[in-house]
Amino acid sequence: MSNTDFALAVEDLTVSFDGFKAIDALTLYIDRNELRVIIGPNGAGKTTLLDLICGKTRASAGSIKFKNTELTRMAEHKRVRLGIGRKFQTPSIYENLSVFQNLEVSYPSGRSVFGALAFKCTDEVKARVQVVAEDIGLADRLGTEAGLLSHGQKQWLEIGMLLMQEPELLMLDEPIAGMSARERELTAELLKRICQNRAVIVIEHDMDFVKQIAHKVTVMHQGKILAEGPMDKVQADPRVIDVYLGH
């Protein structure tokens, strides 16, 4: 596979579970500074694709290149260290720790055993936590136990934990699931802010929300890409209407 200018280059990616091809020879390129939304019916392989990129699932064949580094055989934590951040579908935060600790633990230093023992919460770390907390609207909740946050706040906290690492590729799996209308608006603004200087992949079902944030939309169906392009073009595509949007 040749090197590209893309932040992420997925080529001929295939994964099969007992013969069932959840992702089938999929090719996808994501630009730097791009916010890409992936839509598609249930079972299209959207979450599996993110799992493959972050390493939760191993690919059967094909290549995933991030900044021209091959990822397919790399350990999960090493992919993170390269600059890939992944938010899970259900908020995945440390419920027993405070909001501050959740963010502090995500700060990208002291990642080895002895590094963690020697890690000091310096002013630099505190400042970074403060900046991120303000970005996700939790600056006044730093002392709160994360388990006590509302569902929407938990989603933001997890995004904040990823922002602590300043990833160059951010993958968000249904970030507005279970959010109120107001929270959705705030999240859309947050996403528009954070896609500066990094590539962002969002999986989403809410079409109004997709319209608000997407630079480009990819429609997946049965492990393959059905259509790709700007939202209005994709929405007008008869095949997309057929399998996903409905008449």
Added chain:
Amino acid sequence: MTTLKSLIQRYQLGSLLLLVLLLAVVLPLTLDIFRLNLVGKYLTYAFVAVGLVMVWGYGGVLSLGQGVFFGLGGYAMAMFLKLEASDPESTKIQSTPGIPDFMDWNQITELPALWLPFKSLPLTLILVIAVPVALAWLISFAMFKRRVGGVYFAIITQAVALILTVLIIGQQGYTGGVNGMTDLKTLLGWDTRTDSAKYILYYACVVLLVASIVLCRWIQTSKLGTLLLAMRDKEDRVRFSGYDVSNFKVFTFCLAAGLSGIGGALFTLQVGFMSPSFVGIVPSIEMVIFAAVGGRMSLVGAVYGALLVNAGKTLFSESFPDLWLFLMAGLFIGVTMAFPMGLAGLWESRIVPWWKGRREALRRAAVQPPPAAMPPASAVERPEDIGGQHLNPEPARP
């Protein structure tokens, strides 16, 4: 945040100080040397319990094979003492003088190479920690890298405990077999069986135990401690935040093994012998019970757990030897069902709030009458108590 952190630390130092007072002053003054030596023996189990707080309470990994590491530490010490006790002068009636008696009985005519390092005390002291840590590393590296955890890990550690017991009993000529290593008398010529030696060994045990607790407390308050709690809650989130989760588990498991090894060596020194009955499945599970009763999230609680359960064991097994195992099982089931956080959890969730309520009531009563009766405000409203109570990590059951 730093003030909160320092408050937690201060709070735990308070309970540690209380423990030191009990172990170093109250017990030696009130108990005769026979009973104090028993307490010293119980305290050697407390090393294992403290290790279990780290690996089970914080790390969320239950090990049912801590007796293995306790035993390895104990045997390492026993081998040194046995060699010293087997000088050619006192073993001259053997067919091969100068080797341990059980070797002679098993027709071994030369000291096995395995025993050679234990001729030197410094080397022995290193091996007391290094051997358990090395085995723990081997087991945990193989398991955690393959992401084996939970009940499977517990079963494997239990199997290791069984294997080691069988090995020790089977290799009688090298290990003393089922009798273990007995007749340990002196350490570099110093008779460890006298009363004064027992006092010194008891205090050495207390000092090392307190040092271990401080070390573990330091680890708990470092980022590594926070990471352990985070991993127990959402292991995948930690992994996808750029951490190699298995390394942290391996470290914690090795730490617990090293502490258990120290405990085992101190056991041998204080009790004067070591045998396979401290290595196998039953002692390993008993050690988990010490930590569970004391509170698996509390280092100091684990020490009380080890003391109380062992005192209970001595008391009950003196009167009802057949019933003891059933009582022990009942205790374990009862504690985990009724107070999953053990005595320390009971203290935090019941006694501290009750005491604060009492004090609050007293303060109100004191405020109502003329101001002359008012106690100094600073003595009443000490915010650190509230902070300590609140922030003591008390997560839900994993």
